Amino acid sequence: MKNLKIDLLLAEIGSTTTVLNAFDGLENGESPVFLAQASTATTVEDGDVRLGLNRAQAALSAKLKVDELSARHYFATSSAAGGLSMTVHGLVRDMTVRAAREAALGSGAVLRLVTAGKLRRSDLTQVKEIDPRIIMVAGGVDFGERDTAIFNFEHLARELPETPFLYAGNCENQHEIELIAEEQEVELHLSENVYPEIDRLNIEPARAIIQEIFEEHIVEAPGMAHIYDQVSGKIMPTPGAVMKMAELLYTEVGDLLVIDVGGATTDIHSVTPGSDAMQEIAVAPEPFAKRTVEGDLGVFINRHLVFAEMPEKLRRQLSPEAAAALDGLGEQPRTEAEWELLQALTETCLSRALERHAGRIFESYSPQGREKMVKGKDLTQVSTIILTGGALAHLDTAEEILRRVLSTASADKLYPAADARVIIDRDYIMASLGVMASHYPKGALKLFKNSADL
Numbered sequence: 001m002k003n004l005k006i007d008l009l010l011a012e013i014g015s016t017t018t019v020l021n022a023f024d025g026l027e028n029g030e031s032p033v034f035l036a037q038a039s040t041a042t043t044v045e046d047g048d049v050r051l052g053l054n055r056a057q058a059a060l061s062a063k064l065k066v067d068e069l070s071a072r073h074y075f076a077t078s079s080a081a082g083g084l085s086m087t088v089h090g091l092v093r094d095m096t097v098r099a100a101r102e103a104a105l106g107s108g109a110v111l112r113l114v115t116a117g118k119l120r121r122s123d124l125t126q127v128k129e130i131d132p133r134i135i136m137v138a139g140g141v142d143f144g145e146r147d148t149a150i151f152n153f154e155h156l157a158r159e160l161p162e163t164p165f166l167y168a169g170n171c172e173n174q175h176e177i178e179l180i181a182e183e184q185e186v187e188l189h190l191s192e193n194v195y196p197e198i199d200r201l202n203i204e205p206a207r208a209i210i211q212e213i214f215e216e217h218i219v220e221a222p223g224m225a226h227i228y229d230q231v232s233g234k235i236m237p238t239p240g241a242v243m244k245m246a247e248l249l250y251t252e253v254g255d256l257l258v259i260d261v262g263g264a265t266t267d268i269h270s271v272t273p274g275s276d277a278m279q280e281i282a283v284a285p286e287p288f289a290k291r292t293v294e295g296d297l298g299v300f301i302n303r304h305l306v307f308a309e310m311p312e313k314l315r316r317q318l319s320p321e322a323a324a325a326l327d328g329l330g331e332q333p334r335t336e337a338e339w340e341l342l343q344a345l346t347e348t349c350l351s352r353a354l355e356r357h358a359g360r361i362f363e364s365y366s367p368q369g370r371e372k373m374v375k376g377k378d379l380t381q382v383s384t385i386i387l388t389g390g391a392l393a394h395l396d397t398a399e400e401i402l403r404r405v406l407s408t409a410s411a412d413k414l415y416p417a418a419d420a421r422v423i424i425d426r427d428y429i430m431a432s433l434g435v436m437a438s439h440y441p442k443g444a445l446k447l448f449k450n451s452a453d454l
Helices: 050-063 093-107 121-130 147-159 171-184 204-220 238-253 276-280 303-309 312-316 320-324 336-357 390-394 398-407 430-436 441-452
Strands: 003-013 017-024 033-041 068-078 084-090 109-116 134-137 165-167 188-190 235-237 256-261 266-271 289-294 360-366 369-375 384-388 421-424
Touching (some): 003 050, 017 430, 033 050, 084 093, 093 109, 093 134, 121 147, 134 204, 147 165, 147 171, 165 171, 165 204, 235 238, 238 289, 238 384, 238 441, 256 336, 289 336, 303 336, 320 336, 384 390, 398 421
Parallel strands (some): 165 188, 256 384
Antiparallel strands (some): 003 017, 256 266, 360 369
């Protein structure tokens, strides 16, 4: 019997597919090796995620031609069982609410509801129906307005006592919030204020706590009860792992953008402070590391919505066979017409998601006259764009699609330059490396450079 013990097995547990990656040579960080990858159907719906993990490990063993495969460490990312579902409740939509939302999205959350001001009965009913994994309450700059956050926390704690709470608002409220949590017997986590003063974001502390809560409570998700029987180390929400890797790569390549066009959503991560000139005329602060997730832009589950959004010029270029393939398009295209349609859907998702993620320049009138102002994230300093995920990692035309979108953008959009360096995550391991980076940062960087020919 041939046995093989390696440094790390890393699972990416998606809603439909579980991918298992095998890595070795990580202990010194000098010669890491990506050994093999296997995938199988996720078995959360069967009541036990371990079934899929064991099948994937058996497939990996077969690929590596061994009878038994074991690892010193076993980490995972997960977006199964609803992922990291959250609701966020703040005070002013363009201030504390937006800061709390950025913290949640940056951690890898799937935001199910965002509210501003005091909650109404209909809001509370909606939160109960959503049954989020975490509830985040914010509101008020430090030493500012107090009542809204206390009101919201008190009502939410009464209605959802089994749900973990994160409070990240006015620091003056912390003691009162703790008293309410004790009375209602709810689990409470405290963070620094995500919006401590006007025009200053402070989202990193809250992001870290959100991921800790997720890791602690992942066992409560359907089908995930025995996950720690299999996984011995870190479990991160998959989008949070991508963000972690993007932030690590920033130390190597500078300002960057990561685009992931998936079957259900399109996620964009940017790590850049933007230009000094644009910061001076910005109407509101933007996070250094920003994530947006577009739940209506996916090439499989939401393909009919995307087709309806497709620019008329792009739709006219489709062959009749490609347009007719929409209803029958599966997760893996089988015919030339389906591949043609997938390219058009991918271009539409990429274009629309980038438009929503990036900022723009607009003109405003004041007593001083007409002034130029910036709203949103400035991407003009981005020099490296990373394409990952199913659609972009496997389309031969991915870079061509991106460059077409960049080169045809209007002048008011704060996009990267059309000649920015493009890197494709061909091995589709960026999320896995984000988890690996918490333990093996040198190995994660080297492995990504190998995957992307960086």
